[in-house]
Amino acid sequence: MNDRTDDELDRLLASLPLEEPPAELRTSILAATVQRVPAEPVDPWEASAWGLLLAFAAWLVPHFSDLNGVIATIGRAAFALAQPATLVWLTVGIASAVAVSAIQDFSPRIHLARKGH
Amino acid sequence: MAVEVHIEAEQPRTSDAELVVRTLAGDPSGFTTLVERYERPLYTLAVRTLRDREEARDATQEAFVKAYRSLRTFRPEAKFSTWIFSICYHACCDRLKRSRRYSGEDIPELADAAPGPEAQAIAADDAGRLRAAIAALPEKYRSVITLYHLQGKQYDEVASVLGVPLGTVKTHLFRAKEQLRQILAATERQP
Numbered sequence: 001m002n003d004r005t006d007d008e009l010d011r012l013l014a015s016l017p018l019e020e021p022p023a024e025l026r027t028s029i030l031a032a033t034v035q036r037v038p039a040e041p042v043d044p045w046e047a048s049a050w051g052l053l054l055a056f057a058a059w060l061v062p063h064f065s066d067l068n069g070v071i072a073t074i075g076r077a078a079f080a081l082a083q084p085a086t087l088v089w090l091t092v093g094i095a096s097a098v099a100v101s102a103i104q105d106f107s108p109r110i111h112l113a114r115k116g117h
Numbered sequence: 118m119a120v121e122v123h124i125e126a127e128q129p130r131t132s133d134a135e136l137v138v139r140t141l142a143g144d145p146s147g148f149t150t151l152v153e154r155y156e157r158p159l160y161t162l163a164v165r166t167l168r169d170r171e172e173a174r175d176a177t178q179e180a181f182v183k184a185y186r187s188l189r190t191f192r193p194e195a196k197f198s199t200w201i202f203s204i205c206y207h208a209c210c211d212r213l214k215r216s217r218r219y220s221g222e223d224i225p226e227l228a229d230a231a232p233g234p235e236a237q238a239i240a241a242d243d244a245g246r247l248r249a250a251i252a253a254l255p256e257k258y259r260s261v262i263t264l265y266h267l268q269g270k271q272y273d274e275v276a277s278v279l280g281v282p283l284g285t286v287k288t289h290l291f292r293a294k295e296q297l298r299q300i301l302a303a304t305e306r307q308p
Contacts, residue, residue: 009294014266016247021160022174029152029178033185034145 044101133197140188148188152181155198158267159205165263166209168252176212180205198268202278206260213256250300258293265290 063070080086131150139147159180163173184191184201191200251259261275265286268274276286 006294009297010270012243012247013262016244016266018157019161019164019173021156021177022170025160025174025177026152026156029156029181030149032178032182033152034140034148 134193137188137191137193137197140185148185151197151201155181155201158198159201162202162205162260162263162267163209165251166206166256166260167212168259172212172216173209176205176208179208183208196274199274199277202264202267203280206264206278209260246301246304247297250297250304253300254293254296258289258296261286261289262293262297 060070063073081090133151133154136147136151140151156177160173160177163176163180164170167173167176180201183204191197251262254262257279260279264275264278265272268278272283272286272290276283279286281289
């Protein structure tokens with residue numbers, strides 16, 4: 001074998017079969033790439049609820065010493081929210097937001113699914 | 118009795134660049150075909166570079182995952198095979214460094230003098246002897262000789278994958294073949 005010419009050695013090397021990969025390798029590669037399930041995005045309603053909670057907490061902290069004032073403010077806010085005019089405008093706002101999301105596909109969940117990630 | 122002969126027209130092979138475009142457009146079959154096409158060559162490169170099938174398996178998977186994640190950075194004018202071989206080779210180098218079997222200063226220039234028990238066991242035939250001889254080569258020679266054949270003897274493509282000058286590839290290839298001849302001769306002399 002050591003007397004082989006360069007061409008003979010080349011031919012011998014070229015004829016060497018490729019290594020056989022483990023049977024499950026392809027499956028695991030595809031599972032880690034094209035078949036990977038995207039991480040569940042945060043639900044918009046969940047994000048809104050957390051936002052409201054955090055905003056309330058941020059507002060509450062500086063007023064924590066004045067508990068009567070806090071209760072009075074919450075009472076006034078609840079009274080204002082219960083007014084028919086407020087409810088009408090809230091309904092109009094929410095309906096508009098839902099309509100815009102449906103038309104322009106602003107939902108992050110749908111956007112991610114289309115990108116295939 | 119008439120014999121029905123079906124002559125199937127050979128399907129034109131979709132180019133790698135087209136498969137990349139299809140993948141980027143959201144068609145997973147594009148990347149699946151690329152995996153089918155390059156799984157064995159990449160695994161072969163990894164096995165011969167790392168000399169460890171478990172590590173080679175992980176390096177191959179890592180290379181495909183990295184390629185998939187950075188597919189948008191692939192330039193259409195470049196050769197996909199060179200790009201993905203390069204990713205795989207670097208994944209192998211990282212593993213070699215991590216396992217402390219590889220060091221920039223301490224790469225041996227000469228092949229292992231005596232093949233290990235595993236190499237002796239697989240050296241039963243010509244192909245086995247050749248595999249064992251390649252495995253006995255220093256890391257840079259193993260990679261260059263493997264890539265030379267995987268890349269269709271294109272010196273410039275091998276140089277791109279390894280990130281070394283063209284002259285270095287030629288020198289390494291020449292030395293690799295010399296050492297291969299010596300190892301093969303030594304194994305043939307053994308009983």
